[in-house]
Amino acid sequence: MNARDFRPFFSRSKGITLSGPVLIELIRAVHEKGGAFKFRATGFSMHPAIADGDRVLIDPLGRSAPAIGDIAAFIQPETGGLAIHRIIGKNGDAYLLKGDNALEADGYVPQTDILGLVRVAERRRWLNRFPVFLRKIRDRLNRIRRRGS
Amino acid sequence: MKAKANLNACYIPSENIVAREIEGEVIIVPLVSGIGDMDDELYTLNEHGRAIWRLLNNKKTLKTIAADLSREYTASPGEVERDVIGFVEELLKRKMVVECPRL
Numbered sequence: 123m124n125a126r127d128f129r130p131f132f133s134r135s136k137g138i139t140l141s142g143p144v145l146i147e148l149i150r151a152v153h154e155k156g157g158a159f160k161f162r163a164t165g166f167s168m169h170p171a172i173a174d175g176d177r178v179l180i181d182p183l184g185r186s187a188p189a190i191g192d193i194a195a196f197i198q199p200e201t202g203g204l205a206i207h208r209i210i211g212k213n214g215d216a217y218l219l220k221g222d223n224a225l226e227a228d229g230y231v232p233q234t235d236i237l238g239l240v241r242v243a244e245r246r247r248w249l250n251r252f253p254v255f256l257r258k259i260r261d262r263l264n265r266i267r268r269r270g271s
Numbered sequence: 272m273k274a275k276a277n278l279n280a281c282y283i284p285s286e287n288i289v290a291r292e293i294e295g296e297v298i299i300v301p302l303v304s305g306i307g308d309m310d311d312e313l314y315t316l317n318e319h320g321r322a323i324w325r326l327l328n329n330k331k332t333l334k335t336i337a338a339d340l341s342r343e344y345t346a347s348p349g350e351v352e353r354d355v356i357g358f359v360e361e362l363l364k365r366k367m368v369v370e371c372p373r374l
Contacts, residue, residue: 130319130358134312144293145309148300151289152307161309177310 142203149195149204149237153182160243163206167221168193172206175246180238188217188236197235198228206240274363276356278334281371282327288367290324297321299367314367319344323358330371333359 140148145161152159159180163172171193172178180195188194190209196219198205207228211218216230276282284290289300289307299314300307316324322343326336337352344351362368 129317130323130354131317131361133315133317135315140298140309144298147291147293148289148298148307151291152300152302155286155289155302155305157289157302157305157307159307159309179306 145204149180167224169223171222172242173246176242177244178240179243180240182238193240195237195240196231199231274360276359276363279332281330281332282359282368283371285367285369297324323355
C-alpha cells in the first residue's frame with residue numbers, strides 16, 4: 123500500500139435510514155448521556171396521537187416508572203425492532219403495550235426493553251399529509267404554473 | 272476560521288456527540304441542546320477514519336497515532352501525519368473532538 127492509499131474521511135448523511143438494532147443502540151447511547159432522541163415516526167398504529175411523519179422525542183426514563191396511558195418506545199418482543207405504542211397494562215416489572223389503532227396488544231415487555239417515553243415534537247405539515255392522488259394533482263398544477271411563468 | 276490541530280497534542284471525543292461502533296461502522300450523532308436528531312446530519316467514518324477514531328479514544332498524541340498508522344498501513348509517516356492532522360481539523364471544525372485537558 124502506498125502513502126496515498128491512506129485517506130481518512132467521514133461522510134455526512136442527512137436523514138439516514140438506520141436498521142432497528144442500530145437505532146436502538148443509538149437511542150440507548152444518547153440516553154446514557156442524558157439526552158433525548160428525536161426522529162421521524164412512520165406508520166399509522168398510533169394515529170392520531172402520533173401521525174405518520176411526525177417528529178417525536180424519546181426521553182430517557184426518569185426515576186419514576188412509566189405509567190398506564192404513557193406512550194413508550196420499546197423493543198418489540200416479536201421482531202426485536204423499535205416500536206412506539208401506548209402502555210395499557212402492567213404486571214410486576216412488565217408492561218403491556220398496544221398501538222391505539224392496533225387490533226392486538228404487543229404482549230408484555232420487560233421494563234429493561236422500554237427505551238423511553240415519547241412525545242410529539244413537531245407535527246408533520248398538513249400539506250405533506252395530502253393523500254397521494256391529491257399530492258399528484260398539486261404537483262401537476264405546480265409544474266404547469268412553473269411552465270407558464 | 273480553520274481549526275488547527277497540533278501534532279503533539281491529544282484529542283478526545285467531545286461531550287457534544289454520541290459515537291458508537293455498530294456492525295463495523297462508526298456512527299457519530301451530534302447532540303444539539305441535549306438532543307440527538309436523526310433528521311440532522313449523522314456522520315460515518317471510512318476505514319481509515321475509524322482507525323484514527325479508535326486511537327483518539329486511547330488519548331494518544333496525533334504524532335503517535337500517525338506513527339502507529341504509518342506502520343500499520345506501511346505508508347510514509349509524513350503523508351500519514353498530514354492526513355491525520357487534516358482529519359482531526361475537520362473533526363475540530365465540527366466540534367466532535369476537543370483537545371485533551373493538560374495535566
